[in-house]
Amino acid sequence: MSDAKRRASRAGIGRRRLLKSAAGSSALISAATYLPGLTLSTPAWAQKGVVKIGGSLPLSGSFEKVAALYRGGYDLWSKTVGNKMRVGDRELDVEWTIYDDEFNPARTAQLTERLISSDKVDLIVGTYGTDTVLAQGAIARRYKKLTIQAGAASARVDEEIGGTTTFTVVGAAAAYPRLAMEFIAKQNPKPKTIATITYDDAAYKEMTVEIKKLAAELGIKHVLDVELPINTQDLRPTVLRLMRAGAIDVVYSTGHDVPVIKLVQECQALQFSPKALFGGHLTTTPSVKQALKERLNYLYGVAMWLPQFPYKDPYFANCQAFANKHKELMGFEPTYHAAMAYTIPLLYETVLRDAPKDDPFNSEVMRKKLLALKGEQTIWGPVSFNDRGRITVAGLPVIQWQGQDPQVKVLYPDSMADGSAKYPTPAWSARG
Amino acid sequence: MLDVLIYGLLRGATFALVAFGFSLVLGVLNIVNITHGIFIIFGGLITYTLFSELGWPLPLAVVTASLATGALAGVLQKAFIERVHSANPLMVLVQTLGLAIVITSIFEKTWGTSERLINAIIPGYPIIQVGDFIVPTLEVVTFVIALASAGVLYLAMERTEFGRTVRACRDNPRSAALLGIDISGVYLKTMIVCGLWTGLAGALLITTQPLAPYMHLHWTIEAFLIVIIGGLGSMPGVLVGGLLYGIFNHLAYFYYPAFAPALIFSGLVVLLLVRPQGVFGLGAVIRK
Structure with missing residues (x-):
């Protein structure tokens, strides 16, 4: 008796059954060989x-x-x-x-x-x-x-x-600064002038266009826009320009986290302190606080998401x-x-x-x-899309870093606020 | 415009400090050392750890960072670069690129990927103010250190036995070897000097610029640019190159920020057309 027959016999499988299953297997193999579409097109x-x-x-x-x-x-x-x-x-x-x-x-x-x-x-x-x-x-x-x-x-x-x-x-880039502009126009004393720092990227340019438009509507004069290449390493010439442009009440910097670090560093170095300095939407990135520490105090920003959001x-x-x-x-x-x-x-x-x-x-x-989807509940916020596939967002809440070990306070809109603004920002020498 | 020039000059001195070591290694070992930016980052991050996290006094942290970077440069030279350099100097370019990538990963595991910045002031004298013109006192001190270290390096190269052997190896390594100079020893010392000066540059730089491991290549390129502007093989040339680069950089970003990189590189192209060996370059003398 061959090994195969012995194994089949021990397993209680008869010769006929063995042959049947072998035939079935070869039929399957043949089908797989001659009709590859059947298996290969079947998705994972x-x-x-x-x-x-x-x-x-x-x-x-x-x-x-x-x-x-x-x-x-x-x-x-x-x-x-x-x-x-x-x-x-x-x-x-x-x-x-x-x-x-x-x-x-x-x-x-x-x-x-x-x-x-x-x-x-x-x-x-x-x-x-x-x-x-x-x-x-x-x-x-x-x-x-x-x-x-x-x-x-x-x-x-x-x-x-x-x-x-x-x-x-x-959300659309243009929506980012909307609430910030609303907020700043409500401060006392109301700022008269605003300058922007715009990094060379479509999204940042759209933010600046929106800021200019809203500034005009809210009675704030846009006096200067400094457009910078996205990988600008040194912000000193930029801060110098802001200082030489006359009285600027608000500076709004678009851009990501590293430019915020550089901007605040240079503002301190040259003791430049507008009534409100907005660092854009990335001031809550951990590296910003790690690099700036207490210098973050008084810096404004807008936040896309924070753990305290409801x-x-x-x-x-x-x-x-x-x-x-x-x-x-x-x-x-x-x-x-x-x-x-x-x-x-x-x-x-x-x-x-x-x-x-x-x-x-x-x-x-x-x-x-x-x-x-209509207001689908997610921890990112309620999700609805417009016909261009863009999530619908009214604007980004306004925040401010406050304290010597700076913590984020949500200032605006009022429905989400957990703190009040420290406005206007004092001179660097008076910050303690 | 005067303030733009002065700030450019102050920044330029640090740029020069960044490039001294690069110029030295390029001139003597005849290699483009891609790990150069690593030395800057290492110097900066060691200073950050010692000063900001361990509370060391800043001067001690800066000196220690410089020494540590010199040691790192020596280890890299002895363990890796020397072996490949003796076989094929061109391959060192590839080798140092690989080393830079590996070391960046090690730095990221050690310090993380975030940017670090030191907030340091000179106690009692945080700023110097003349009318509208304000400058942090630390930047003036950094400027003086950069100039002084340039002077020390120049004197070391021109007036000491070490400098003479370095120059001999730079001008003709075969003749230097025939005269009994230990070429690999000189190369090792050159790399250590590069590390010391570049580590010092990183240590000073992190007081004004955020540094993170991923930025190493940027600083290698900056060093290369400054050496090209100043001229290969000349320490005064590197100093002038750094100062010119600082001033031109500030002028471009002040008046035409959106086009600043294009303006800076256009200026470089024009300079190389007019003076291919750079401002103070030795030209054919060192092109062996």
């Missing part, structure tokens, strides 16, 4: 029970810090949901692929192509930066793949790719709970980037819960569901 979610989420971020270079914050947000979502996503009536494992796009649009386009064609991702999460998001969105649109992005506030995204296959959970989602009762979980898992307090990035897979999860069985990741179906 159906084959392995896996939903593939992919994207790219500038994981190296000047924006690697920010990229790490976004990555942290994705990871936090994964850990919160046990790395599983309900898609229709199935619960699938989640598999992430995040490439380093080096903040390079051409590279981003290449990587997006790879994600769709080779990696066969089901869902795409956006990268960071206007040009990179546009590059990513253009490729995704070509393949009719839906993308939710949180890395570009510029209106160019809405104009070029918004609403068809790209959805944006970051939002919730299916997993967290409030933003503070989210912040605690983030700190527990990541070891540091979350910034708005983490909250925003966390919300992207959460939104996919929301629209896929009752996805059609046969084609759950159909872009058109998902698009309609995203557009149908």
Whole structure:
């Protein structure tokens, strides 16, 4: 008796049954060989029970810090949901692929192509930066793949790719300074003049355009705009220009966190102290406080997200709970980037819960569901999209850093305020 | 305009300090050392740790950071660069690029990716004010240190036995070896001197500019630019290059900020057309 027969006999399998199962197996192998489309075209979610989420971020270079914050947000979502996503009536494992796009649009386009064609991702999460998001969105649109992005506030995204296959959970750049302008116009004494520092990026330019428009409406004279290349290293010439431009009551600096550090450093060095200095929307980035420490006192800003904001989602009762979980898992307090990035897979999860069985990741179906969201509760805030796929936001709350060990106080709108403004800002020599 | 010039001059002295070591290594070892920016960051972050976190007095922190950077440069030279340099100097470019990437990762694990800045003042005399013109006293002290260290380096190169051996190796290493000069020893000392001066630059720089590990390449490029402006092989040239770069930088960012980088590089292109060897460059003498 051959070994095979002995094994079959021990297992209680007769000769006829062995032959039958061998024939069945060879039929299956033949079918797989001659009809490759049957298996190869079957997506990963159906084959392995896996939903593939992919994207790219500038994981190296000047924006690697920010990229790490976004990555942290994705990871936090994964850990919160046990790395599983309900898609229709199935619960699938989640598999992430995040490439380093080096903040390079051409590279981003290449990587997006790879994600769709080779990696066969089901869902795409956006990268960071206007040009990179546009590059990513253009490729995704070509393949009719839906993308939710949180890395570009510029209106160019809405104009070029918004609403068809790209959805944006970051508010329009023009909305950022609206509440700040309302707030500043209500101060006593009311500021008469404002100057802006604009970094060479579409989003920052849109903010400045809005500030100029609102200043005119609110009776504040816009006296100077200093436009700077985005990687400007030395802000001293800029502060000198502000000082030489006559009496400036308010300075509003657009731009990211490093320019804020440099600006405050130079304002102190030259003892320049306007009635209000606005550091834009990134003054709450931890590196700003770490670098400036007590010099942060009196600095104004606008905040996209803070743990004290009154939002919730299916997993967290409030933003503070989210912040605690983030700190527990990541070891540091979350910034708005983490909250925003966390919300992207959460939104996919929301629209896929009752996805059609046969084609759950159909872009058109998902698009309609995203557009149908009306004030969906998330820890990022209530989510509704306009027809260009942009989240609708009235403006960003105004904050001020206060104290020798500076803490953030929300000043405006009144409904969210937990402190009052220290206005006007005293001279550097009087700050203690 | 006078204030722009003065502030540019003050900043320029620190720029020169950043570039002395780069020029020395480029002139003597004939290599473009991509880890140069690493030395600046290391000097700055060591100073930050000692001063801001451990509470050391600033002068002691600065000196220690400079010595530590000299030691780091020596270790890199002995453990890595020397071996590849003897085989193929051109490969050092690739090697130092790789080293810079690896060391950046180590720095990020040690200090994190955030920018660090020291808030230091001269007690009792935080600023000097003449009419409208205000300058932090520490920046004036930094300016004086930069000039003094340039003078010390110049004298060391021109008037000491060490300087003579360095110049001999720079001008003709084969002849220097035939005369019994220990070439690899001179290269090691040159790299250590580069580390000492560059570490000092980083230590002073972090009092006015935020520094973070990812910024190393930016400072390597700045050092390269200053050496090109001043002229290869000349310490006074590097000093003048740094001062000119500081002034031109401030003028460009004050009057035409949006186009400043284009203006600065246009100026560099014109300078190289008129004077390819830089302002004080030795030209053919050192182009072996």
